[in-house]
Amino acid sequence: MSWLKKLVIITLSCFIAGLTVIFGSYLYLKDDLPSVETLKDVRLQTPMRVFSQDGELISQFGEKRRIPLKINEIPPLLIQAVLATEDARFYEHPGIDVIGVFRAATVVATTGDYSQGASTITQQLARLFFLSREKKIIRKIKEAFLAFHIEELLTKDEILELYLNRIELGQRAFGVGAAAQVYFGKNIQDLTLSEMAIIAGLPQAPSVLNPVRSPSRARARRNIVLGRMLTVGYITQQQYDEAIQAPIVSKLHGAQITASAPYLAEMVRKEIVDTYGEDEAYSKGFQVFTTVHSAQQTTAVQALQQNLHNYDERHGFRGPVAMVWPATRQENADGSVSFVEDKRFSDEAILAYLDQQDAIEKLTPAVVTLVENRSAEVMIAGGRKVQLGWDGLKWARTFISHERQANPPKSATQILAPGMHIYVREQQGEWRLSQLPQASSALVALDPTDGAVRALVGGYSFGLTQFNRVTQANRQVGSNIKPFIYSAALEHGYTLASVLNDAPIHEWDAGSGTAWRPKNSPDVYDGPIRLREALAKSKNVVSVRLISGVGIDHTINHLAKFGFHKNDLPRNQTLALGSASLTPLELATGYAVFANGGYLVKPYVITKILDDQNNVIFEHQPIKVCQDCQPTLAPTDVVAAEQPAAVADADSTQVSEAEPAAIETTPAETFAPRVISPQNAFLIAEAMKSAVWGGDGWDGTAKNLKALKRRDLSGKTGTTNDVKDTWFSGFTPDLVITSWVGFDDAESVLGKTAWNNNLGVEQVSGGESGARTALPPWQIYAAAALADLPEKFPPAPVGIVSVRIDNKTGLLTQATDNSSSFEFFQQGTEPTQYASPNNPDLPEHQQKQEEIDIFR
Incomplete structure (x- = not known):
């Protein structure tokens, strides 16, 4: 019993000592112990996610990946x-x-x-x-x-x-x-x-x-x-x-991106970091919703990429990426071609090589394993072997320069050899030979009523370069500048019926001792021509004559109203030919002024931001166009509208003097400022419709857009000297789109292509231009983006009249055949003289005057 008592005492002593040590440790450490109350409201560090307007994931940013x-x-x-x-x-x-x-x-x-x-x-x-x-x-x-x-x-x-x-x-x-x-x-x-x-x-x-x-x-x-x-x-x-x-099959995956807009996502990332700082931007679980719709954005990406592939293929095949093993081509006695491959790789070695190669967008790395007369077999990643038929190969004549291509190939053996590392891509269910495009492109679409960016593609591949050509590429705009110059002309006495001489200009420059000879492109001159037709046909010399008539200072001041910086506008007549360098976003913003009736909107991409608890912490309030709000006008020397001399009274045919511009009826931060008159915007938008639909006996430069079957389309092509930059900008009242194609190297020219006998009548050949090169992706995107939007024809503003004019002289006419047409004028600027009477034998007072319709 004595032994048992001692054991109990020792055990109790140890237990008490243990409790004492634990309690003492707690007393010693309690002040150093952190409060765990925070766990009740813990906020996990989660990355920032960027979504499309319809909730599709565009991108995710943050060091820690957490869902x-x-x-x-x-x-x-x-x-x-x-x-x-x-x-x-x-x-x-x-x-x-x-x-x-x-x-x-x-x-x-x-x-x-x-x-x-x-x-x-x-x-x-x-x-x-x-x-x-x-x-x-x-x-x-x-x-x-x-x-x-x-x-x-x-x-x-x-x-x-x-x-x-x-x-x-x-x-x-x-x-x-x-x-x-x-x-x-x-x-x-x-x-x-x-x-x-x-x-x-x-x-x-x-x-x-x-x-x-x-x-x-x-x-x-x-x-x-x-x-x-x-x-x-x-x-x-x-x-x-x-x-x-089960096998172990794993590789690193990024976030499950369901909408492709990496250039826009980077714009969002930068804006959020600038606003909240890196720590909060990347760890607070921000959910950023943008203005783009995923389906339209996907169409824009696909249109741009396909157009670059089309351009690249018509200029020829530049050869393989690399030779995995050498193959010597030899012609046999029967005329067939075979290849000597002394160091051919095994399928396992080819697969190991392909595992080290990266796909680029839709381009899949491949190694050629077999070449026959009109087809080839290639291995792609995963060990799959696919066939390249003749339809996927026949485009591949040898590239010589951007201006020249070799003769079209007659067999696959003239194009490929075993051992070549190439790119292939799948198109309409068929595999075809491809290559990484060298040219670049950009496309941006805006809602002209508030500046919301509906689609933005800054290049072929964000993975290759993060340079956003929509916002960062200042490129010469070519003829895309002309609608703004014509707008300035309308404010200085010209009308769409004014006739200027479309003839060569030889202007002596005493300073340089040379003559300046601006030319049309193509080098064709029509003589006397109305402004509507000159704009639709993109006549360079007419634009030069307009700047001379308006004055360079007045022209630059007017262009500044559209948001262009004066320092970006050359103070000489080359401005008429598009020597100014602007970004696609700046151009689209300028064109939105014509689309919305004269207001300058501010482009934006973020609609709202939620925190990780789905609370709204920011919601964008766009500066909208409000036709009935009479928004504040901006200062005259920057973006002020030049008011019409007179406007029509809504209740009568009497003409009253224009009221002074509103000064402070609505806060400037609420509504977009009016920068040009509604009459000016209407007239230029109407004139640009002729670039699509042309006139009696002539076509505009954007005639291919007739395929969209929309009469509310207005547009303008643009091509610079030596075809280094090509553009197309166009709009409806609901959407403004600008497309650009060129090389990142501003010295490279887009060149021209010869006819390829292997291809059909739908091929593009000849010199590259705004209509051939920049318009196709615009058209593909517009067809999808406008599919659910009905044609819209806003009523003509007060003070616009329509009269029948003679197509040659721009004067009034009584003719009703194709020598005449109706033209719009700001009231008070319509012609008062007749080109010729319908019946010269009748006294003048008996000749019937064509009725003038006043639009309100």
Whole structure:
């Protein structure tokens, strides 16, 4: 009994001493323990996500990839896999697993092995949020105290949910949702049992056990997890057997992008970082919604890329990317062609080579394995072999220069040889030879009523270059400048019926001792021509004569009203030929003034920003066009409208003097300022319709747009000297679009192409131009973007009249045949003289005057 009493006393003493040590440790450490109250309102660091107008994901920015999930959104099998591996008694212990601690201590005492872990999920959560990973006893004591406190504060499901969203799982993936996306490119609900086991095994050592870095280690760890799940009864033997045999197939995946707008996403990223700073921008879980619609944006990307491929192919094939092995071409006695391949690669070696090559947009790396007379076989990544038929090869005459191509090929052996590393792409279900385009392009579309960007494509591939040509490329605009010059002319006494001489100009420059001889393109002159027809045909010399008539200073001041910077506008007559350098976005903004009736809108791309709790923290208030609000006019010397001399009274045919411009009827920040008169905007928009529809016996430069069968289209082509830049800008009252094609190297010319006998009548040949080169992607995008929008014809503004004129002289006429047409005028500027009477034998007072219709 004496021995037993001593044992009891010793045991009680040890227990009391232990409690004393624990209580004393708590008193010693309590002031250093962080408050776990913050876990009730924890905000996980989540990346910024950028969405389209209709909710499709455009991009994601942030160092830590995280997809926060509720506990009921995580598959039960994945939860069980984690519990089986990390903390089998999670729902039983109070934060510290005494059995696990005893087991780990026993292992240390008997073997000296410290690898046996004893930390519960709650302890790991405490360490993740509040402690470091230092291996010190004091940290373990703090961890235990915090674990008890966390268990008092949160439910088991809340603890598990935080852990599964917070745990680091390698490759910058935090949480199981992000790991599913990063390693397998899947939503978490779509994971297989094998994939769940791989993710559940990662917390032990995510940097070395992940399936991308080490598939063999990932497999071994997966098998341990599956074994634990089988042991505790979470899965059946059949499930275990199937999962254990599953191959490890994994590669790094980005966010699940469902809308392609990388250039716009970068604009958003920069704006958010500038506003909130990098730390908040990349970690607060901002959800940024933009103005683009995913379907229209996709069409814009596809249209631009396809157009660049079309341009590139008609200029010829530049040869393979590389030769994987040499192949010598030899002609046989029967006239056939064969290849000598002494160092041909095996299929396994070809596949290994292709694994090192990157796809670029729709271009797939391939190695030629067989070439026959009119076809070729190539291997692409994954070991798949595809056929290139003659339809996918016959375009590939040899590129000599942008101005010249070799003769069209007659067989595939003239184009390809085994061992060539090439690019192929799939088009309409067929594979074709392709190549990375050298030319560049940009396309931007705006809503003219408020400046919302509806589509934006800054180049062929954001992955190749992040240079955004929509906002950063200042390129010579060519004839795209002419509508603004004609607008200035209308403010200085000209009308759409004014006749100027379309004839060569020889202007002596005493300073340089040379003559300036601006030319039309093509070099054709029509003599006396009305302004409407001159604009539609893009007559260069007429634009020069207009600037001479208006004056360069007046012209530049007028162009500044459209938002163009005066410093970007050359102060000489070359401005008439488009020597100014502007960005596509600046041009589209300027054209929006004609589309909306004379107002200058501000382009924008962000509509609203939500935080990680879906609270709206920012909502854009666009500066809209309001036809009935009479918005504040901007200062006269910058963007003021020049009011018409007179306007028609709405209730009578009497003409009254124009009222002074409104000064302060509506706040300038609420509505867009009027910068040109509604009459001026209407007349230029009407004149640009002739570029599409032409006139009696003549076509405008944008005649191909007749295929859209829309009478509300207005547009203007643009081609610079030596064809270094090509443009098309056009609009309806609902949408403004600008398209540009050129080389990033501003010295390279787009050139011309000869007829290819292998191709059909639909091919493009001859010199590149705005109509041939920049208009096609505009047309493809417009066809889709305007498909659900009916034609719209806003009423002519007050003060616009229509009279029948003689097409040659621009004077009034009584003729009703194709020698005449109706023309619009600002009231008071219409002609008063007749070109010729219908019947010269009648006295003048008996000749019937054509009625003048006054539009209100």
